[in-house]
Amino acid sequence: MKVFLVFAALVVGTFSEQLFVGDQVLRVVASNEEQIALLRELGEQVDLQIDFWRDPTKPGRPADLRVPFPRLQAVKVFLESNGISYSIMIEDVQQLLDEEKRTMMLSRRMERSVSKFNFASYHTLEEFAEDYGHDPTVTSLLDTVDIFFEIVTNPDGYAFTHSSNRLWRKTRSVNAGSSCIGVDPNRNWDAGFGDAGSSSNPCSETYHGPYAHSESEVKSIVDFIQSHGNVKALISIHSYSQMLMFPYGYKRTPAPNHEELNELAKKAVSDLAAVYGTEYTYGSIADTIYLAAGTTVDWAYENGVKYSYTFELRDTGRYGFLLPSSQIIPTATETWPALLDILVHVQQHPY
């Protein structure tokens, strides 16, 4: 009995080490009829609360059982002591993802190609370039203002989405004292930094970073805007959700220019919808999407840039971050009139 208890203690210790602390699905493979019978009996024990996702049918065929967390040790000890082999589904899945990451790194010998770049922004650039000298609005605009495009604000993050993890969100900075990488660049600005709507956990997707402007991607824009001294509008482009938003994100209090920003957003969204019928919602960040602290537009707004807007482009969740490339040009095409509305308003309302 003592031997068993020691074993149990070891088992408890190692379970605590596992990444996923909850119920598990075990894939069990019985090697003979005797083991099949044992598995069936295991399933019949009501107190173990085992749920068979795939019943044990015959030797060699996997059976899947979901085991509640408090019963895990008992079940695993039982399987081990009876020589029944099993694996843990979610951890196997993690391994699958791991393997995939390795294969991707191995096969990354591709030529750098145009298809990797942000086509939508190029489309906008093209509009400006083509219309200048022909379209009076665009001509007037470019004659009175300078427009700076930063097409990719997180270059190594962007590269990472193509080399390793297509859904990577944050920067790629190393976090001291943590094995998790990256800071959310849209929570790292000095506006309500660290407040609700951002996380202090380096492993979180909305980690705000160790301090405001800790990220070089953010600091470089801060420095540019401050040294330029005459930036009148800032438009930050994201996906997804189909929203056009303005400050504040870090607090629910309406911004001093709320009325004007709201009216302009309403017009822009209406002109966007006129192209293909794509519907956007609009409003302050806090009202429209959620409380988010330390965002780009909040900082810009509080640092002299009255017309600070955030676009969340297509779609509303069906493809989400994995929008089909066939939608790139239509997205850019419909966003163009909305951008123009904002820029023309800025031009006509100098401050």
Next chain:
Amino acid sequence: MFALNPNSRQASRAAWVALHYSNYHGASPSGLRALRHVMKVSAKMIADVGVKYYLQFATEDYISGQETGNCFATVLYQKKSKPEVNIKCARTQDQKQIQEEDRRVFQYLRHQTKPITANKIPDSHGNIEHALLPVWALAVAGSSHIMLDKSKENVGYFLAQIRTAKQWIRKDGAVEFEYTILLHKTPTQEMDLCYMNVLWSLHQVLTAKYICASESHQLDDGSGQEFGSAAETLHKKGGNFLQGLSASHTRSMGKLCAQPEAAITFPSKPRYSKRE
């Protein structure tokens, strides 16, 4: 009872919760709906129970994007259990056509001689092969169950990607797929990794069983790692559970080992002790 802004996130989230319910319980991969926009929404606090939303919203076909009419729904967010939904949708589509499409898809999947397997739907460029659309639709239907279970008034989900899909050929004529999927969670922006088994049987009953990697994570202190960051720092797989402890987990270990329920309770049937 107070009227809400139909533009608000709460409104669209509640509408999606209603659609998750309808997409799962409808058991019809050809009849899935997505939200177009919310037309009217109001909410009522119910003391000791939760908040109930009343919604009218426009929908479209999940796969094709074609308009599919309006729905009326109530969504009751409760403290300890999943949201309670009532939904009624106008039938603008030909029901017979949908049923026929379901039958066609069902037969197509059922008559595969080699089980369908696939990775990444949609792929990194957002594309889905035409032949894999039914596999995607089935995952949308199944994952709606997960998303309904997990949704809260301030927490919403979307199916971000199917990482793997694997068909299991069955003798009983049902269609079965095993998926690993990523659910995008708002507002935390986390990607929840889930394993899901979807069974679609002859009489159009669709069931999904699932387990998500972040289940049982009530701790907010970072002892849980999400897909985005976790892919970087994976732990070795545990099939043989006797492994060395790593220093980074001694903190979480303390919390977990304190679980009172973790004590061994061994089945008392004599049959098992025979093997000791």
